[in-house]
Amino acid sequence: MVESFRMKNQDGFHIDVANVSQLPQDKVLIRMNDENFKEAYDILIANGFTNTRGDGSIETSSSKAATMVSPSGFTISLIEHKKD
Secondary structure, three states, rough: OEEEEEEOOOOOOOEEEEOOOOOOOOEEEEEEEEOOOOHHHHHHOOOOOOOOOOOOOOOOEEEEEEEEEEEOOEEEEEEEEEOO
16 A cells, blocks of 8 residues: 655645555655656666666656666656646
8 A cells, every 4th residue: 555645845846755565665766757758768777777667667648657776776766747
């Protein structure tokens, strides 16, 4: 089960905090919203990040996302929100 909430300041910056019962330890990641998924993805790959889904992504009608992990284990959730 996942329980989450969002903290947001007056400038629109926010942080999501989630309790994921399936994980035995804490996990920290940064969500990176980008207008050009491919460009951001290629930059992360060029800097040694790997995609947890191989070369795949999660796509919905409103977004595209991939979880990227650095060589040191730092995680970035890369997301592009599709615009109509």
